[in-house]
Amino acid sequence: MSLSKETNPMQAQADKGKWIRVVLPMVLLLAVCTAATAYFPKGAKASKPTAPSSLRTNVGLTPTVTATDPGPRPLPANAGSFLGTLSSNEQQIEPSITTEFNRTHDVIVTSPTDGGLGPRFNSNSCASCHAYPAVGGSSPPTNPLFAVYNYNGANNTMPSFITSSGPILEGRFINQPGTTIPDGTVHQLFTITGRSDASGCNISQPDFVTAASQGNLALRQVIPTYGDGLIEVVRNIDITNNMNANLTKKAALGITGHTNNSGNDGSIQRFGWKAQVRSTLLMAANQMNVEMGVTNETFPNEIDQTPGCVLNPVPETVSNFTPGILTEMFPGDAERAEYFMQWMAPPTPGKQNSSTTNGKTQFTNAGCVYCHTTSFTTPATSRPALGNITINLYSDILVHHMGPGLADGLQQGSAGPDEFRTAPLWGIGQRLWFLHDGRTNNIVTAIEDHYSLGNSSYPASEANQSVTNFNNLSPKNQQDLVNFLRSL
Ligand code: HEC
Numbered sequence: 462m463s464l465s466k467e468t469n470p471m472q473a474q475a476d477k478g479k480w481i482r483v484v485l486p487m488v489l490l491l492a493v494c495t496a497a498t499a500y501f502p503k504g505a506k507a508s509k510p511t512a513p514s515s516l517r518t519n520v521g522l523t524p525t526v527t528a529t530d531p532g533p534r535p536l537p538a539n540a541g542s543f544l545g546t547l548s549s550n551e552q553q554i555e556p557s558i559t560t561e562f563n564r565t566h567d568v569i570v571t572s573p574t575d576g577g578l579g580p581r582f583n584s585n586s587c588a589s590c591h592a593y594p595a596v597g598g599s600s601p602p603t604n605p606l607f608a609v610y611n612y613n614g615a616n617n618t619m620p621s622f623i624t625s626s627g628p629i630l631e632g633r634f635i636n637q638p639g640t641t642i643p644d645g646t647v648h649q650l651f652t653i654t655g656r657s658d659a660s661g662c663n664i665s666q667p668d669f670v671t672a673a674s675q676g677n678l679a680l681r682q683v684i685p686t687y688g689d690g691l692i693e694v695v696r697n698i699d700i701t702n703n704m705n706a707n708l709t710k711k712a713a714l715g716i717t718g719h720t721n722n723s724g725n726d727g728s729i730q731r732f733g734w735k736a737q738v739r740s741t742l743l744m745a746a747n748q749m750n751v752e753m754g755v756t757n758e759t760f761p762n763e764i765d766q767t768p769g770c771v772l773n774p775v776p777e778t779v780s781n782f783t784p785g786i787l788t789e790m791f792p793g794d795a796e797r798a799e800y801f802m803q804w805m806a807p808p809t810p811g812k813q814n815s816s817t818t819n820g821k822t823q824f825t826n827a828g829c830v831y832c833h834t835t836s837f838t839t840p841a842t843s844r845p846a847l848g849n850i851t852i853n854l855y856s857d858i859l860v861h862h863m864g865p866g867l868a869d870g871l872q873q874g875s876a877g878p879d880e881f882r883t884a885p886l887w888g889i890g891q892r893l894w895f896l897h898d899g900r901t902n903n904i905v906t907a908i909e910d911h912y913s914l915g916n917s918s919y920p921a922s923e924a925n926q927s928v929t930n931f932n933n934l935s936p937k938n939q940q941d942l943v944n945f946l947r948s949l
């Protein structure tokens with residue numbers, strides 16, 4: 462689908478009238494603030510299931526929902542440990558790869574594992590964003606970006622969509638500013654300008670205010686990395702066999718879905734909100750470069766090469782070839798971040814009871830399970846720790862049309878501007894924010910927001926019948942389904 466000004470609904474909306482340029486950002490800001498203040502302390506009830514109205518246009522559904530979100534299960538975390546199947550050799554490098562994922566990067570490289578931040582960045586360590594309920598996860602209750610943006614003298618201003626008790630979000634532009642040429646890339650929130658370790662660099666932050674007012678800003682929240690090494694090794698054929706199973710039931714519900722194949726080698730991509738990345742190694746190297754600005758062996762050039770801002774030889778982290786080197790410095794940072802994610806065990810579900818057991822049945826009855834596939838089994842692998850494991854991820858690893866209500870206007874590979882990967886639901890019981898843009902902390906709202914009628918740009922959501930089925934469940938069955946989700 463073209464991303465031209467005419468077919469981009471956000472753009473078209475922005476063009477409708479001047480009032481929308483003024484009112485929409487204010488409503489969005491209000492919505493973000495409302496969502497932010499609704500963060501609930503542990504054990505407390507979640508806020509009422511009313512999503513920000515600005516984000517729920519075209520929903521066309523009278524909510525008949527009585528279920529309430531019991532809120533996230535309290536800590537301790539049921540996630541964040543390494544796979545129990547790792548060999549003793551693999552276990553030996555656990556401390557080194559944990560250090561890597563937690564490492565805070567400053568600008569100047571002082572050792573093969575240190576430094577490299579910027580010139581543009583979203584944060585300064587993997588663990589700052591992948592933080593909750595344990596290292597490797599998603600946004601924590603208190604937004605860590607407030608400790609990062611002015612650190613060491615950096616003179617950044619905080620974009621208004623980032624709030625102190627809201628989710629960590631990053632921004633992509635739909636079109637290149639002021640044009641109708643598709644962009645789609647991450648525009649980092651911050652720069653190193655002003656930092657005491659970055660003298661001579663003078664660049665400005667992106668203009669998020671204009672982008673937001675023109676409907677040109679697409680926001681994404683943090684995806685937890687638990688169990689990613691297992692998702693990575695699931696066979697392509699198992700994904701396509703699952704896609705081709707239960708076709709009559711899926712057709713009755715209006716569910717199709719397709720893989721997002723790599724344009725290069727044809728393999729099925731799995732990671733990111735649109736399944737736009739194939740492997741944990743590629744994701745680690747990409748995140749290191751895109752989120753922190755740290756160049757590495759996979760992405761060896763700075764994203765912004767403005768003179769005065771490239772302050773280290775590139776790549777800034779490299780493998781260390783000194784004979785007899787300790788595992789601490791071999792291989793490079795991106796590879797060690799990769800191992801950390803690859804070897805993280807999936808989250809463990811909470812205690813099951815009669816309500817959650819019935820909820821699981823209702824999850825099937827409502828048809829959720831035809832996208833949120835209960836499990837895959839990994840094949841035998843040359844790395845025994847990852848092989849022959851049944852993973853209850855609750856995702857088909859396919860992308861689906863989700864309607865104008867969720868569409869973000871971005872094309873990634875064969876995932877269209879209204880398509881998203883079925884979000885894995887494991888660990889969701891302890892999650893604080895839902896959906897790709899982190900628009901709600903209420904799991905019931907997250908379900909309702911799957912519903913969206915079509916418009917001139919996008920077809921209706923494939924999940925409409927399933928959400929209608931959920932709404933038509935008895936109050937008890939609805940609540941049991943929600944309790945089941947919060948037990949995951
Ligand atoms: C500024 C916050 C931030 C930082 C820092 C960050 N990430 Fe992420 N991470 C995200 C966001 C946002 C996404 C979703 C990206 C998308 O789909 O466009 C993500 C997605 C991922 C995923 C995909 C998970 C999945 O199952 O789909 C992996 C893996 C990952 N990050 C690893 C890392 C690693 C490794 C680092 C450090 C090198 C890192 N991230 C640093 C914000 C961050």
Ligand code: HEC
Nearest residue numbers: 829832861867881882883884895896897907923924927931
């Ligand atoms: C047509 C496929 C499809 C069906 C049917 C479906 N979902 Fe989803 N679900 C998705 C996709 C795609 C996302 C991610 C959407 C986004 O982030 O914009 C998602 C996200 C979610 C999330 C939020 C996950 C997160 O990480 O933020 C929850 C909770 C959820 N679904 C529950 C349900 C329940 C309960 C049902 C049944 C009533 C259901 N889903 C039916 C495809 C589906």
